[in-house]
Amino acid sequence: MNALHDEPDAILDVLGIGFGPSNLALAIAVEEHNAQVAPEHRIRAGFLERQPSFGWHRGMLIEDATMQVSFLKDLVTMRNPTSDFSFLCFLRERGRMVDFLNAKTLFPLRIEFHEYFEWAAARVAHLVDYSDEVVSVDPVAGPDGEVRWLDVVSRVPGAPERTITRRARNISVAVGLEPHLPPDTALSDRIWHNSQLVPRVRELNESGTPVGRVLVLGAGQSAAEAVDYLHQSFPESEICAIFAKYGYTPADDSPFANRIFDPEAVDVYFRSKPEVKQSLVDYHRSTNYSVVDMDLIESLYATMYREKVQGRERLRLRNVSRIRDVRSLDDHLEVTVEYLPTGEREVISADLLVHATGYRPRDLDTLLGRTAKLCLRDDKDAVRVGRDHRVELTPDVTAGIYLQGATEHTHGLTSTLLSTTAVRSGEILDSLLAHRTADLADDLTARTG
Numbered sequence: 422m423n424a425l426h427d428e429p430d431a432i433l434d435v436l437g438i439g440f441g442p443s444n445l446a447l448a449i450a451v452e453e454h455n456a457q458v459a460p461e462h463r464i465r466a467g468f469l470e471r472q473p474s475f476g477w478h479r480g481m482l483i484e485d486a487t488m489q490v491s492f493l494k495d496l497v498t499m500r501n502p503t504s505d506f507s508f509l510c511f512l513r514e515r516g517r518m519v520d521f522l523n524a525k526t527l528f529p530l531r532i533e534f535h536e537y538f539e540w541a542a543a544r545v546a547h548l549v550d551y552s553d554e555v556v557s558v559d560p561v562a563g564p565d566g567e568v569r570w571l572d573v574v575s576r577v578p579g580a581p582e583r584t585i586t587r588r589a590r591n592i593s594v595a596v597g598l599e600p601h602l603p604p605d606t607a608l609s610d611r612i613w614h615n616s617q618l619v620p621r622v623r624e625l626n627e628s629g630t631p632v633g634r635v636l637v638l639g640a641g642q643s644a645a646e647a648v649d650y651l652h653q654s655f656p657e658s659e660i661c662a663i664f665a666k667y668g669y670t671p672a673d674d675s676p677f678a679n680r681i682f683d684p685e686a687v688d689v690y691f692r693s694k695p696e697v698k699q700s701l702v703d704y705h706r707s708t709n710y711s712v713v714d715m716d717l718i719e720s721l722y723a724t725m726y727r728e729k730v731q732g733r734e735r736l737r738l739r740n741v742s743r744i745r746d747v748r749s750l751d752d753h754l755e756v757t758v759e760y761l762p763t764g765e766r767e768v769i770s771a772d773l774l775v776h777a778t779g780y781r782p783r784d785l786d787t788l789l790g791r792t793a794k795l796c797l798r799d800d801k802d803a804v805r806v807g808r809d810h811r812v813e814l815t816p817d818v819t820a821g822i823y824l825q826g827a828t829e830h831t832h833g834l835t836s837t838l839l840s841t842t843a844v845r846s847g848e849i850l851d852s853l854l855a856h857r858t859a860d861l862a863d864d865l866t867a868r869t870g
């Protein structure tokens with residue numbers, strides 16, 4: 422049954438905004454719960470996604486890039502190791518179980534994990550509406566003034582005049598991160614963010630457009646991947662990495678540091694005082710931020726050195742440097758790069774500039790609209806969130822907002838990652854169920870009263 426279509430006026434128990442891995446994992450948790458309980462105990466769930474079909478960072482689906490998380494941290498296994506939504510069950514269905522095993526790795530290809538996500542999303546497709554972009558969330562009060570429901574307003578991309586409103590007792594906001602760009606950067610055919618990388622490169626290669634020099638700004642994993650991918654995709658071009666560091670820093674994936682991604686670490690982080698939270702993030706930043714897999718660092722270095730030996734240096738590095746100005750001319754870019762130790766500036770002519778400058782949380786206040794005012798804030802104006810991922814709201818509100826991804830300040834480094842996705846979806850389901858009895862009684866009173 423499609424809860425969004427079959428009974429369009431029914432109040433949903435939970436409406437998910439965004440359908441990336443976080444809400445996909447929640448959809449599966451709900452589906453597994455519903456399969457085990459009597460109809461009256463089922464959770465009525467729906468999900469809205471603005472993309473036309475399921476897609477996970479499609480612009481960075483580089484053919485040989487691998488996952489940075491074990492396949493056991495898939496959508497379900499850490500919550501329910503017997504689930505048939507696991508990566509292993511996906512492999513079995515695809516007939517690749519033995520072949521994967523022989524590859525002796527915990528880290529599948531990114532394209533393969535995307536295929537796994539798509540497979541799982543297809544199995545819960547009846548819970549999702551694609552091409553449906555949420556534009557605001559309005560609080561709805563009962564006759565007593567208590568805010569019991571949330572009206573989620575969405576529109577079909579490209580048809581702003583058509584909006585659809587759905588009512589829910591709870592929403593689960595998992596809208597991911599958005600590309601971060603240096604101030605005043607305007608994207609164009611020549612200036613990209615790395616999230617556009619793969620389709621942009623394909624376009625240029627298909628059209629046979631000559632590419633002389635490409636600059637890549639940034640020193641994190643995406644930047645290093647972009648440098649490597651561009652170097653392979655444009656065999657005649659010079660690819661130049663620009664960053665303020667001296668060299669790429671390796672990602673710390675050693676076993677003790679990796680425990681910062683354990684479900685228990687979320688408990689520890691959540692309980693800690695602000696200064697302890699900050700020190701945990703600072704100590705373990707190198708597990709995730711502005712760092713690169715060691716294999717990739719070594720491979721890039723080997724390429725640079727080999728080219729030096731051969732006397733044809735296509736892969737170049739401008740370290741300890743910053744971009745100070747970018748001018749777009751008719752047929753190329755002129756990029757002013759400052760070498761920081763001396764302050765010396767040089768204007769470099771380039772065909773393309775790729776900003777691999779990271780991602781940042783989306784602006785929740787804009788998305789939530791009037792509902793944002795109901796969220797309680799801490800002394801840094803960040804939204805207060807409970808351990809069960811439920812936002813703390815003003816006392817007149819019994820509707821619920823669950824937040825996934827935008828909770829690094831409360832739940833730690835795993836918030837934006839996949840490590841605890843499965844466990845988190847179980848925690849949200851448990852919280853929904855715990856609030857449900859009270860919700861049902863309220864709805865009944867509202868209907869009869």
Ligand SMILES: Cc1cc2nc3c(=O)[nH]c(=O)nc-3n(C[C@H](O)[C@H](O)[C@H](O)COP(=O)(O)OP(=O)(O)OC[C@H]3O[C@@H](n4cnc5c(N)ncnc54)[C@H](O)[C@@H]3O)c2cc1C
Nearest residue numbers: 439441442443470471481488489554555596597826838839
């Ligand atoms: C290239 C890349 C590789 C990564 N690899 C890893 C990895 O190997 N391991 C790891 O742990 N993490 C990795 N990450 C981190 C990444 O954040 C998580 O993998 C994951 O995407 C988080 O899932 P999510 O569902 O919270 O967010 P997202 O995957 O970003 O999904 C959010 C969804 O919400 C939709 N949306 C946004 N706004 C609206 C709206 N208003 N209405 C409707 N829909 C909306 C978006 O279209 C999107 O589909 C990677 C990130 C990148 C960029």
